Amino acid sequence: MLEVNNIEVVYNDVKAVLRGISFRVPEGEMVCLLGTNGAGKTTTLKAISAILKSQKGSITKGTIHFSGKRIDNMFAAEIVSLGLIQVPEGRRVFIDLTVYENLRAGAFVVKDRKKLQANYEMVKKYFPILGERQTQIAGYLSGGEQQMLAIGRALMANPEYIMLDEPSLGLAPMLVNLIFEIIEKINEREGTSFLIVEQNASIALSSTSYGYIMENGKIVLDGECKKLSENEDVREFYLGIKDDSTLQSFAEVKHYKRRKRWLS
Amino acid sequence: MEQSAWQSFFQLFISGLAAGSIYALIAVGFAIIYKATSVLNFAQGDLLVLGGYLCFSLMAYLNIPYIFAFLIAIGLLALMGIMIQRSILNRMIGEPIFTVVMITIGLSSVLQGLFGLFWGHEEQKIMTSAADRIIALGGVTLTMAHLIVMGVIAVLFSGFFLFFKHSRMGIAMRCTALDQDTALLMGISVKNVFSLSWAIACVVACVGGVFFGQINYMIPAMGAVGLRAFPAIVLGGLDSIGGAIIGGLTIGVLENLISGYLDVWLGGAGLKEIVPYILLLIVLLIRPYGLFGTKEIIRV
Numbered sequence: 001m002l003e004v005n006n007i008e009v010v011y012n013d014v015k016a017v018l019r020g021i022s023f024r025v026p027e028g029e030m031v032c033l034l035g036t037n038g039a040g041k042t043t044t045l046k047a048i049s050a051i052l053k054s055q056k057g058s059i060t061k062g063t064i065h066f067s068g069k070r071i072d073n074m075f076a077a078e079i080v081s082l083g084l085i086q087v088p089e090g091r092r093v094f095i096d097l098t099v100y101e102n103l104r105a106g107a108f109v110v111k112d113r114k115k116l117q118a119n120y121e122m123v124k125k126y127f128p129i130l131g132e133r134q135t136q137i138a139g140y141l142s143g144g145e146q147q148m149l150a151i152g153r154a155l156m157a158n159p160e161y162i163m164l165d166e167p168s169l170g171l172a173p174m175l176v177n178l179i180f181e182i183i184e185k186i187n188e189r190e191g192t193s194f195l196i197v198e199q200n201a202s203i204a205l206s207s208t209s210y211g212y213i214m215e216n217g218k219i220v221l222d223g224e225c226k227k228l229s230e231n232e233d234v235r236e237f238y239l240g241i242k243d244d245s246t247l248q249s250f251a252e253v254k255h256y257k258r259r260k261r262w263l264s
Numbered sequence: 265m266e267q268s269a270w271q272s273f274f275q276l277f278i279s280g281l282a283a284g285s286i287y288a289l290i291a292v293g294f295a296i297i298y299k300a301t302s303v304l305n306f307a308q309g310d311l312l313v314l315g316g317y318l319c320f321s322l323m324a325y326l327n328i329p330y331i332f333a334f335l336i337a338i339g340l341l342a343l344m345g346i347m348i349q350r351s352i353l354n355r356m357i358g359e360p361i362f363t364v365v366m367i368t369i370g371l372s373s374v375l376q377g378l379f380g381l382f383w384g385h386e387e388q389k390i391m392t393s394a395a396d397r398i399i400a401l402g403g404v405t406l407t408m409a410h411l412i413v414m415g416v417i418a419v420l421f422s423g424f425f426l427f428f429k430h431s432r433m434g435i436a437m438r439c440t441a442l443d444q445d446t447a448l449l450m451g452i453s454v455k456n457v458f459s460l461s462w463a464i465a466c467v468v469a470c471v472g473g474v475f476f477g478q479i480n481y482m483i484p485a486m487g488a489v490g491l492r493a494f495p496a497i498v499l500g501g502l503d504s505i506g507g508a509i510i511g512g513l514t515i516g517v518l519e520n521l522i523s524g525y526l527d528v529w530l531g532g533a534g535l536k537e538i539v540p541y542i543l544l545l546i547v548l549l550i551r552p553y554g555l556f557g558t559k560e561i562i563r564v
């Protein structure tokens with residue numbers, strides 16, 4: 001279980017970006033975290049992974065627990081060793097390294113040679129292309145291949161939990177579907193739990209079971225993904241489907257009403 | 265025995281390689297630290313002298329045999345590197361680059377002061393039975409020390425290549441150099457990588473220092489060889505280890521060839537001192553990021 005409890009995050013000691021966020025990802029589940037640009041999704045993941053420090057950010061309130069241990073005051077390396085790993089926004093593969101070296105980097109916490117090999121075989125099973133391209137320099141891979149490498153790299157640590165930050169970013173719809181299919185397969189067969197941050201709400205809501213919606217550093221709505229997909233506001237603002245044909249644009253008034261409803 | 269033109273060329277070339285090997289050692293240490301931690305370590309030359317002095321003292325005062333003294337000095341310098349990183353530089357993360365450079369320059373002065381205090385200002389030489397033995401190879405004469413330094417460097421650098429290409433820590437160091445935040449996300453401890461970089465750079469410096477102390481001699485201000493290696497560093501590209509090796513060897517050889525052939529004409533020594541800088545100027549005019557460096561790199 002990953003449990004985030006009422007955390008607040010501040011950058012440069014002044015800028016409050018997360019203002020009391022709580023959510024949980026139960027074992028074996030797929031959970032999504034949706035929200036528009038600047039809502040604080042990436043900041044949430046960075047807070048969990050403990051990499052805020054290098055950006056002058058810090059958790060000022062709240063707690064984070066992972067498999068029964070409090071992790072909000074641990075180092076990044078300890079958290080990865082516990083089995084919680086993040087795939088960063090924009091993939092961030094090590095561009096000068098080969099595909100295989102990138103995968104080795106992902107397996108940094110795996111010291112046993114045999115386990116390393118077993119994890120590599122597992123990654124190749126889900127992403128055969130990474131095996132074919134193992135000696136290629138990662139910087140020359142296409143965007144989709146890089147996303148696969150970024151996920152494969154995280155999988156090399158054989159983690160219990162993977163957090164994905166916008167895996168659909170900049171990819172063609174077909175590829176997005178393919179990648180989500182693979183993620184679902186990994187969840188099903190390896191039992192890996194996923195926390196998926198997305199702007200592409202339709203794909204995220206269709207492949208995860210529970211969702212949280214974030215705005216301005218707060219969770220404004222959460223629920224079963226099925227229910228969320230039926231929610232009028234989610235349909236309108238995140239899925240781009242308008243049920244009320246008389247409405248032409250999302251007016252300020254409507255926005256206010258929506259917030260109120262979500263917060264109640 | 266009279267040397268033919270070819271023989272004298274090889275003579276100059278080989279002794280240039282030996283001198284260049286030492287430049288290469290300094291340059292590599294510098295590049296490793298810069299690549300991993302973005303710190304310009306102006307004390308690299310002084311760490312080299314420290315290695316030489318330590319080995320010298322272990323042999324001269326404690327009567328420890330050469331090989332063991334060498335190994336102990338290497339160990340001590342590695343520890344020293346880790347200490348410098350942990351106690352001083354870790355606190356400086358996020359400070360302006362200029363501040364950190366000033367700290368390494370300060371470290372350099374402190375070390376030079378301590379050298380004078382402990383070892384005095386007269387010349388000290390590491391004496392080994394083997395080092396000064398003369399070897400003649402087809403009319404080219406060499407000392408054993410020259411041969412050994414080249415051999416050791418070849419082994420050391422092949423070791424580096426394998427380490428950075430295949431080992432878990434080596435790959436982690438390259439990842440950290442490329443993207444610290446993402447390295448953290450892989451569970452790589454950036455702090456440990458920084459410490460390891462300093463340890464390796466100090467070990468390399470120690471090897472350079474011990475050979476320098478055998479081939480030449482040591483005085484406290486000898487760290488200035490660090491400055492002479494500087495063109496090698498920039499020539500190779502600040503962050504390229506392969507470049508540092510080639511830069512060091514090139515400068516050693518060119519220095520020797522040019523002074524060997526031209527000093528006679530110019531009536532005395534001196535050209536040797538400026539050759540590296542002339543070469544550096546020419547290369548930087550053509551390739552501002554060095555021969556092998558990363559293009560976006562900030563120059564000092």
Ligand SMILES: Nc1ncnc2c1ncn2[C@@H]1O[C@H](COP(=O)(O)OP(=O)(O)OP(=O)(O)O)[C@@H](O)[C@H]1O
Nearest residue numbers: 011015017035036037038039040041042043044055
């Ligand atoms: N290092 C930082 N220093 C100061 N402010 C920051 C920093 N990183 C992010 N922010 C601010 O925090 C807010 C949330 O940013 P965050 O990256 O978490 O949003 P996001 O939900 O991931 O957005 P996107 O969907 O565009 O990726 C933004 O207003 C952003 O400007």
Ligand SMILES: [Mg+2]
Nearest residue numbers: 041042043089
């Ligand atoms: Mg983001």
